[in-house]
Amino acid sequence: MRQFAALLSAALLLFLGGGAATPVLKRENAWSPLTSEANGTAAIQALVERRLPASMHKLFQFQVGPVSSSSSSNSTWGSYDPYLVNATSSVVTITSPTTPGLSRGLLAYLRERGGDIYWSGDTLTPSLLADPPTGSWQGESWAKWRYLFNVVTYSYTMAWYDWAKWEYLLDWASLHGVNMPLAIGGQEYIWAEVYRDLGLPEDEVLAYFSGPAFESWFRMGNIHGSWGQNVTQEWLDKQWGLQKQIVGRMVALGMTPVLPAFNGFVPKALHQYIGDTNNSAIDPTWSTWQTMQSKFLQKQTELYGNWTSHYYSIDLYNELTPTSLDTAYLQNNTRSVVTSLRNTDPDAVWVMQGWMFVSDTKSWNKTTIPALLSGATDEEMIVLDLASEAIPAWNSTQGYYGKNWVWNTLFDYGQNMGLYGSLTHYTTEVIRAKSANSSNLIGAGLTMEGMNNNELVFELALDSPWSTTAIDPASWLTEFIRRRYGLCQSSLSAGADAAVAAWQILASSAYNNTDFSVQGVVKSPLELVPATSGLLNKTGHHPTKITYNTSEVTLALDKLLEAASLAPALGQVDGFTYDLVDTARQAMINAGIPLYSAMISAWNSTSPNVTAVQDRGATLVQLLQDLDTVLATNKNFLLSEWIADARSWSSNGTLQAFYEYEARNQITLWGTGNTTPWPLDRYASKQWAGVVGDFYGKNWDMFAQYLLANNATSFNQTAWNVQLLSFEEQWGDATWGGNGQSWSTSGNAVEVVKSMREKWSGHL
Secondary structure, eight states: OOOHHHHSOTTTOOOOOOOOOOOOOOOTTOOOTTTSSOOTHHHHHHHHHHHSOGGGTTSEEEEEOOOOOOTTOOTTTOOEEEEEEEEOSSOEEEEESSHHHHHHHHHHHHHHTTOOEETTEEOOSTTTSOSOOOEEEEEEESOSEEEEOOTTHHHHTTTTOOHHHHHHHHHHHHHTTOOEEBOOTTHHHHHHHHHHHHTOOHHHHHHHSOOGGGHHHHHTTSOOSOSSSOOOHHHHHHHHHHHHHHHHHHHHTTOOOBEEOOOSBOOGGGHHHHOSOSOSBOOTTSHHHHHHHHHHHHHHHHHTTSOOOSEEEOOSOTTOOOSOOOHHHHHHHHHHHHHHHHHHOTTOEEEEEOTHHHHOTTTOSTTHHHHHHTTSOTTSEEEEETTTTTSOSGGGTHHHHTOEEEEEEOOOOTTOOOOOOBHHHHHHHHHHHHHHOTTTEEEEEEOOSSOSSOHHHHHHHHHGGGOSSOOOHHHHHHHHHHHHHTTTSTTTGGGHHHHHHHHHHHHTTTTBOOOTTBOSOOOOGGGSOOOSSSOSSOOBTSOOOOOSOHHHHHHHHHHHHHHHHHOGGGGGOHHHHHHHHHHHHHHHHHHHHHHHHHHHHHHSSSSOOHHHHHHHHHHHHHHHHHHHHHHTTSGGGBHHHHHHHHHTTOSOHHHHHHHHHHHHHHHTTOSOOOSSSOTTTTTTOOOOBTTIIIIIHHHHHHHHHHHHHOOTTTOOHHHHHHHHHHHHHHHHHOOTTOTTOOSSOOSOHHHHHHHHHHHTTTTO
């Protein structure tokens, strides 16, 4: 998340300044998520057949039925989605009153067998699953809701996801017990129909939407329109088709999707047709708010075949300042929003991100927060404490003044990349919060801005609502690594001790942050716009301050290499090669910081050492190029994967170029760059092959040359920023695939990492 109101240019920013119930229309033979595919036990059996070896397809019997609470449960906390697993050598019976309980029970059995599933892959192959265990296992959750996704995850991670990637992600979520995912994709299709129904001309409709990589901020009212070119109806159609598949699968798996609703922003030209002031934002107390809400909900419910989940995501003030902080005004706004929802859906519940309570503490305090929340009854609203692990609001708001709320883990902003976490703190804090708010803390979840990194932390966070005591990270981590690498297998067990030792080192260093001024993944200064100062030791939720001894990461890397030497078959295990590359990435990017500091020190003196500046600059660039080579060995670290996914959404060459531009722009400039310095530049930076060498490497090569041409007196950061902006724009307009650029991985991860470890031994 970012402070949009303070950062975005006026060209991009939108400022936010009872009707009767509308009958819901039903289309004949309309598609509905209730009937789109089999649900309940059949849905879990289908999951088995998608993810498990054929030899296991007939192993399971799934039964819907009552399960008694376990003796270890806390009766005051509640019991949700309990499951019971009874396993013999020939049949595994899993019983639960709910579909999510059945799915979580399946995961419990697979874990006992040595298997698991992760964002980066799974250990559910015949070669990695241990001999069938026998016995009984049971579990239950104290959390009614296990929530998933941030509004912006839809852009930073899933902007270009196709159905195959979504299907895997939803299977992962189901097995981990998620039952309340945010489901806001494809809504632009609905809005386009609403605008057309109201009379808005076609050219105004498509011009209003943001580009595909930036839809999240359009949806929250931070931006409108697209730079580059307008989106097309083809994009809207395809995204809506995908959204129906997603919601259909969510419902089949027993999840309750949180759907979009009107949050106050419209094309200015629409006022010609609906009335009120010619403004891009509508105040909740205006009659037009009720009109727009009913129109949208009616259309959405109609398109879903007269179905709704009754839960709606609305963010009135996400990094936007209210028109007034008068308490009566705030209370009336909330009441108006709830009324607008319930006029169309009498059972509607507003799900609100509580980010503004920690991002804008000048506006939101002990007077204004309760005023805003008081406009809804406790049954009409759920508040997402968005960054409970690092920037909680619950403990300064008396648990949201009685409103139901959900404890969430965020800490990854912009899908930045860096080993980071505070395992013990996270596991104890969620239990402390539940103990203090046993009645209205009704859920726990993940609200990371981006996924696909620091998997162990998010896995631990999803296990926490299934335990009424704080999970011990040390014992949990050992089992996590054994499953992740399939270490129960004889061909891999020789590397077990070294692999576990590597993670014990990381758990006590990179994943043991106790400096809570560092509130998120630590970015490398080498990802930022090169400068002579101000890059190091930044804190907040986009920090560069390293809170551990960097040599510990190198020790962990050496242990992973030792494990691969002792058990060469580990080089074929997806989880192991991912972690090996990721740890090498961290060790190498950390090694660049002393080189940067030495280059600046040699330059910034009364007698600059030109030779040292040249040497340190060249060494730094070579390090980045070699890191690019390491990253190229694993598909999870490829820019080309991101670009290929973007281009796959059209067969039209012009649209493919536009989508690649959007993909490149999001991870570098993030916007138009029409002011210098551009404040969002590198917000969503990535350490991917194709970015580290080709983008960052060239940034730092250019900067070293700029330093050599200017001493401390003549150096001009603004002039340098302008020069760099020209390169950033050229890079953003480029097309992948030329000059020998590969669309696939290159090299063996173990061999390449070992080679680079030896080459850079004097720096790591």
